[in-house]
Amino acid sequence: MADDKITRGERDRNRVAANQPYELYYFKTKHGLTKGQALKIIERYGSDRDAANKAASGLKKK
Structure with a gap:
C-alpha cells in the first residue's frame, strides 16, 4: 500500500x-496541475514519486 499510517520511513x-x-492536493499544488492532470500522471507512472515528479515537471513546461 502506498500510504501506510503505521509503517513510516x-x-x-x-x-x-x-x-x-492530502497527498493528491500536495502533488497537484506543487506542480501547478489540475486534479485530472495529477491523477493521469499517477495512473500512467504509478505511485513512484520520482517518476511522477519528473513527468509533472515536463508537463508544466509545455
Missing part, C-alpha cells in the same frame, strides 16, 4: 498515494 515517502486527498 523512506519506502513510504517514495510513493504518491492518489487515494489520499
Whole structure:
C-alpha cells in the first residue's frame, strides 16, 4: 500500500498515494496541475514519486 499510517520511513515517502486527498492536493499544488492532470500522471507512472515528479515537471513546461 502506498500510504501506510503505521509503517513510516523512506519506502513510504517514495510513493504518491492518489487515494489520499492530502497527498493528491500536495502533488497537484506543487506542480501547478489540475486534479485530472495529477491523477493521469499517477495512473500512467504509478505511485513512484520520482517518476511522477519528473513527468509533472515536463508537463508544466509545455
